[in-house]
Amino acid sequence: MFFSVVIPTYNRLPILQKCLLALEEQQYDTRLVDGYEVIVVDDGSTDATLAWLASAGLARVCVCEQNHRGPAAARNLGVESARGNEIIFIDSDLVVTEVFLQAHATALRDARRRWGDRVFTYGRVVNTNNFDQPTAEPYKLTDYSAAYFATGNVAIARHWLEASGGFDTRFQLYGWEDLELGVRLKQLGLRLVKCPQAVGYHWHPPFRVEQLPQLIDRERQRGRTGALFYQKHPTFAVRLMVQMTWVHRLLWGLLTFGGLLNERTLAPLLSWLCARGRSRLALEISRLFLNWYAVCHTYAAWAVLQQERRSD
Structure with missing residues (x-):
C-alpha cells in the first residue's frame, strides 16, 4: 500500500505545523506500507501558510493551491494530485500518533481479507484544547462519533472515491460534504470498519x-x-x-x-x-x-x- 494523506487547510498555520511534523514521524512495516506522501491543499489562506510550507523542507509534503472554494473542492484536488492507491483524509488541525499509518494499513488489510475490497477504515478522533501536548488528551465519551464517513480521520481505496464521483463541490459552506459522499459510498456497498488504533487529536482553542x-x-x-x-x-x-x-x-x-x-x-x-x-x-x-x-x-x-x- 502506498498512502496519500490529503489535508485541506485554510488559515490554520500554527496547528498545521504540528499536524505535518507528526506525520513526518510515522513508523510502519515496509512489508505492508510501501511509503506515503502528504498532499496539503491550501484553500486560499491569507496567513503565512504558503510561505512556511515553501521553507519548511518537509520532503514528503506536496502543496496544491486553489482559490477559497471550500474543503470539498480542496479534497478533490488533493485526490487528483495524489500518487497513492490508498487515500487518507485528515483535517489540518489533527495531530496523529506515530503508528497512525500502520494502524490504518493493518485494519484495511484485515478487513479486505474478511469482507473483500468494499471497505474503508475510520480512525478515532479525540478533541483537545491542549496545544502544547495535544496527544496527552484522554478519550472521552463526548468524542464518540456515529458518523458513517467523516473526513477527520478516514482511509479508503482511491478507486472508490473515483467510482463515487468524489466530493460535491456545491458544498462550499461549512458542513455535510463528507457525510453526503458517505451516502453515495454506502450506495456502492462499502462497509465502515472502525480503527481505534489510528488516533488523531483534534485541536481547537478553548471556548470563549x-x-x-x-x-x-x-x-x-x-x-x-x-x-x-x-x-x-x-x-x-x-x-x-x-x-x-x-x-x-x-x-x-x-x-x-x-x-x-x-x-x-x-x-x-x-x-x-x-x-x-x-x-x-x-x-x-x-x-x-x-x-x-x-x-x-x-x-x-x-x-x-x-x-x-x-x-x-
Whole structure:
C-alpha cells in the first residue's frame, strides 16, 4: 500500500505545523506500507501558510493551491494530485500518533481479507484544547462519533472515491460534504470498519464567549448545506442527520424557550464559567442555542430551495 494523506487547510498555520511534523514521524512495516506522501491543499489562506510550507523542507509534503472554494473542492484536488492507491483524509488541525499509518494499513488489510475490497477504515478522533501536548488528551465519551464517513480521520481505496464521483463541490459552506459522499459510498456497498488504533487529536482553542458570532455563523452555514444535503438525498435518514424533523424543532425550541436562551441572555453565565476554567461546560451549554440556530436555518434554507424549484 502506498498512502496519500490529503489535508485541506485554510488559515490554520500554527496547528498545521504540528499536524505535518507528526506525520513526518510515522513508523510502519515496509512489508505492508510501501511509503506515503502528504498532499496539503491550501484553500486560499491569507496567513503565512504558503510561505512556511515553501521553507519548511518537509520532503514528503506536496502543496496544491486553489482559490477559497471550500474543503470539498480542496479534497478533490488533493485526490487528483495524489500518487497513492490508498487515500487518507485528515483535517489540518489533527495531530496523529506515530503508528497512525500502520494502524490504518493493518485494519484495511484485515478487513479486505474478511469482507473483500468494499471497505474503508475510520480512525478515532479525540478533541483537545491542549496545544502544547495535544496527544496527552484522554478519550472521552463526548468524542464518540456515529458518523458513517467523516473526513477527520478516514482511509479508503482511491478507486472508490473515483467510482463515487468524489466530493460535491456545491458544498462550499461549512458542513455535510463528507457525510453526503458517505451516502453515495454506502450506495456502492462499502462497509465502515472502525480503527481505534489510528488516533488523531483534534485541536481547537478553548471556548470563549467572543467566539460565539463565528460559531453562530457556522451553524447558519450548516443549515444551508444541510438543506442542500436533503435536497440531494431526500430520505428520512438524512432528515435525521441534518435535524430537519419536528422532533428536533420541538426539542431545541423547548430547551431554548423558543430562542430566548441565546448568546445574549446566556452571556453572563458563559463568561462566568470561562473565567473559572469551565470552558467545556460553557461550550456544551452554548450548543443548546447553536443547535436551535442550525435547525432554524435548515428549515429557512429548505424553504428557499423549494421556492426556487417552484419558480423553475
